[in-house]
Amino acid sequence: MKTLIENRIWYKQPASVWEEALPLGNGRLGAMVFGGIETERLQLNEDTLWSGVPKTGSNPNAAALLPEIRRLIDEERYEEADRLCKETMGSYTQSYMPLGDLTVTFQHGDLATEYERKLHLQDAVATTSYKIGQVKYRRSCFISYPDQVIVLRLEADRQNALNFTVRLDSRLKHRTGTDGDFFVLAGECPSNVDPNYYRTDNPIDYSESGMLFEGRLGLSLEGGRSYVDHDGIHVVEAAAATLVFSAATSFNGFDRHPRTDGIDPSPLTERYVTNALAKNYEELLQSHLDDYRPLFKRVALSLGDAGLSPDLPTDARVAAYGAQDPKLVELLFQFGRYLLIASSRPGTQAANLQGIWNKEIRPPWSSNYTLNINAEMNYWLAETCNLSECHGPFLDYIGNMAKTGAVIARENYGMRGWVAHHNSDIWCQAAPVGAYGHGDPGWASWFMAAPWLCAHLWEHYEFGRDVQFLRSKAYPVMKEAAMFCLDWLIEDAGGYLVTSPSTSPEHKFIGPDGKKTAVSKAVTMDMALIRELFTNCIAAMGLTGEDEAFRERLEAARERLQPYRIGKYGQLQEWFMDFEDEDVHHRHVSHLYGVYPGSELTEQAAPEWFAAAQRSLERRGDEGTGWSLAWKLNLWARFGDGNRAHNLIGNLLSLVDSDKEGVTGGGVYANLFGAHPPFQIDGNFGFTAGVAEMLLQSHEGMINLLPALPDVWPDGEVSGLRARGGFEIGMSWREGALVKLVLLSVSGGACTISAGVPLMLQGADEAASKELQLVTEAGRLYTFVAG
Structure with a gap:
């Protein structure tokens, strides 16, 4: 599999600024x-x-203030609740x-x-x-x-x-x-x-x-x-x-x-x-x-050749062609894999907001671990793009967060298990940040980092099927996060279990009084994350044979969680009430978590909510910061719209001038670093995950091939992508249709393949079918061809 630009980034001049240097x-x-x-x-x-030293950042006043905050929310006095939340915060991260x-x-x-x-x-x-x-x-x-x-x-x-x-x-x-x-x-x-x-x-x-x-x-x-x-x-x-x-x-x-x-x-x-x-x-x-x-x-990708000049330096090539050049898409895809290998290896720290590359004593957003999307996005590609070992430092970090988070759960809220909020650092600070009263609840008063982090533990198991990892490392951390959620949930007037206080990360709503505020209850993302955590814990218990009594409690609580709701625009509601957005084009799309990176909302399992989620994404638009564009790219891939996903690739593969202040749109710098702006590495990692998601999905219990292939990639091939269940995939396609599939069964077991075209196992007598079911042997390679 050859590429004209040979997986190289090159220039005809030295770097004049940091964003032109090579990492x-x-x-x-x-x-x-x-x-x-x-x-x-x-x-x-x-x-x-x-910087800094270990500090818990705990605030014992939080437990005493929690009942009053909840009362104000129930009385729809959101602005007062917002102000009071400021008094529950701890110190900033380092x-x-x-x-x-x-x-x-x-x-x-x-x-x-x-x-x-x-x-x-x-x-x-x-x-x-x-x-x-x-x-x-x-x-x-x-x-x-x-x-x-x-x-x-x-x-x-x-x-x-x-x-x-x-x-x-x-x-x-x-x-x-x-x-x-x-x-x-x-x-x-x-x-x-x-x-x-x-x-x-x-x-x-x-x-x-x-x-x-x-x-x-x-x-x-x-x-x-x-x-x-x-x-x-x-x-x-x-x-x-x-x-x-x-x-x-x-x-x-x-x-x-x-x-x-x-x-x-x-x-x-x-x-x-x-x-x-x-x-x-x-x-x-x-x-x-x-x-x-x-x-x-491990992974090779070819998306065809548009016949564009291969001799342009990388910065000039991006400026001239952008996403029109499939070779640039291949390059940026592999650059994301390169960056993860370079910033996250066994025994190292997890990749932070800038990977490991930072020139500032006061880096943007502290170059820390932002847990309401950015740190997680760093690792979306790890399993699908065959870098499972590189996921390890983040999984280790989650285990450490569970320890400091247990202190905050106890000291801040008087609850069991562990909790984490939107920011952390090398010291695994788990408290809401805000310098004891000066923070903004719009980002700090978010209590759901633990369920999201636990999703990575479950995903690592799903791709590798290592039950020992699940039993000894993943499930104990997942269980403790679920215990906090059980304690945190309260019953509302309708009999549902809800979270309160609750925020949709960094986005605000316009309340009944016309004022913008962040704090309410039972935001959609909260309920999606808790439902997913409970579901994964229940599945883990079935595999490990542990905690039958706890399983029954989780099942009962899951049935009472507030469900999704559809708003007046046909959109999936972001909040428990159909509030107006502060910004309909806001960079966060947190309420769509159940579509991606979650898997609860699919067209087959929940068609009405799935359609409402798509309507929400349409309302958000195709602009945004670098990581926001990457999240939307992955969402459009899950919605099966390859052409819309490719439109997001076009927005990402646009050149950003590092000297310009006040730039609000995403894109890439001359060295292909993702621009928030300024530089954040999550856009690079999210892009690579998104391209993989366009070519292969496995979140619905089957391996779905070419689910979001855009018209501009009619011919291509890929090898080395991974699917849940312990499978490795290679495939080629012509004129938009699959012609060959090579599947390696790493773990063995049953497998369902959805190809979009009739496939048949090479050398077998069975008739070709668009959906194949087979029981595989561990270590065996299976080759399928179009029938």
Whole structure:
């Protein structure tokens, strides 16, 4: 399966801003490579480098205020309830920090020709090449997961032509110096960063002890000579050099103080760099490729060829063609998979709002974990796009959140189980954020993060069918989340079980008094999430044979949950009453959760509600921020409208100028990072999930092939996508119809396939059918052809 642009992002000029630089990562270490000529800059990150220390953020006043808030809501005094909710909040989350910069200054000037800068997705290697005079210079950079180092290879095609100085710096409080042949950067994080003022010049607070960190740089030289001093490492008249960098922090767990109970980062960095320097460059590169390539190559995609010029640099290609170019769609799809591999590997932290790439001490929205859509969207692609291992850090994070969330459930609300709200950080803060009275209930007073997070535990089981994972890791966390929901639900006047207070994330309604407010009860998303959690817990109990009495209680409660309602516009209501929207085109589509990423609302199971949900999405429109466009893309795929989904791809594959302030629409920057704006990585991940959802769906108990294929992709092929039940899918289509299917049964068991065209098992005597049912054997490959 070939592609004209060969899974590469490339340019004819260096990056002038961060949003043009190329991202590299191994899950723990990150770098943005600028590819400058006279000066190369690698902006560095380490995934545990956060401000602050563990704090619960609990607010014991919340339990005392809860009955009064509920009374005000019942009396339709929503604005007063909104104000009172502010008094239930805790502290703000902390911020993800930039480590610093690795800067190489060359002594060859900047009058270059034949310049090219590339990111090779299939290898996870960034290269820069150019000529100065008659000398060809080349740089190659990658970040090794096996060796836990950043490797920067510098080469000249003539002896004695390589002269440079390399040093480390940081915007955080730090010092630099030498340690033998190493150049070392050591520093500390601020104890607190106010997330509300990321664009101000207020002083950073180092008044308390924060995270310690260290970066260490070493060198392997070919020809010439080198020396290290307080200015960095200097190389004179070499032919080639390999720079090796690693970093570590004092982070020792989400519940341990990074100073009083932290670890010493220095032995870690010394071991990583020393061990890496014991290998030559070719050995380091091969180890990296052997680790990375098997992950990336699991999925291949070809959407045909529109006959457009393959020779345009990536930024110019996006500007010229956008979604008209199926090769760009393929590229952006694979870029999402690349970014997840680069920012989420076993043993690392979960990918945050910017993956692992951040240059700001006050990053937008703290570059934290926003749990009312964004953190979850980061992992929508993990199972379908064959990167289940990369889901692991997020699943681990959910388990940690359950521990801090149990404290908040008890201390804030006097309830069992665990709860989490809309924001969190590396310390797994579970309280509603708002600086004890100054937050906005429109986002902070949302109590349903735990059910949404638990959906990822269930999805991981659904795709892998690992009952031991379900029994030992997933179900215990799911059960505790369900226990909180049981305690949180109250009976309303109609006899339904409802949530109160309740908000639809970040959206407000216009109440009977004409005022905009956020707090009411029983919003649609709340009820959908709880219903899904109860359903998944019941299914898990059936598989593990546990908790029969608890199962009966969940079944009884599920039957009493307030059902969906249809409003005056034929839309699925977002709130328990048919309120008017504050903004009919609002970026959040939370009330459509039951369509995607949930699976409760389908055309077959709930046709009336399914149609009302589609009407809601039509009213929202096709504009939005980057991640909002990605969510709508996935929804239109679930609605089976491939052409409308492709329209959303067109909006996403539009070039955003990083220098323009006040841009409200989504799209991509020159380096294909998703634009909120500013940069948020969820749009990239959500896009990749959406393309997969257009080609393959498995949420209705069957494998549905090409459910939302747009007219502009009449011919294509894909391999390596995964379906629920433990199946891996490869298929090809011509003129919009499936012609071949290859199915690998990983787990064995029954399988139903819906193809849209008659299929027959190759070599079998059965007649062709549009819907096939078979019992599969684990590890066996099945090939079907159009009959």
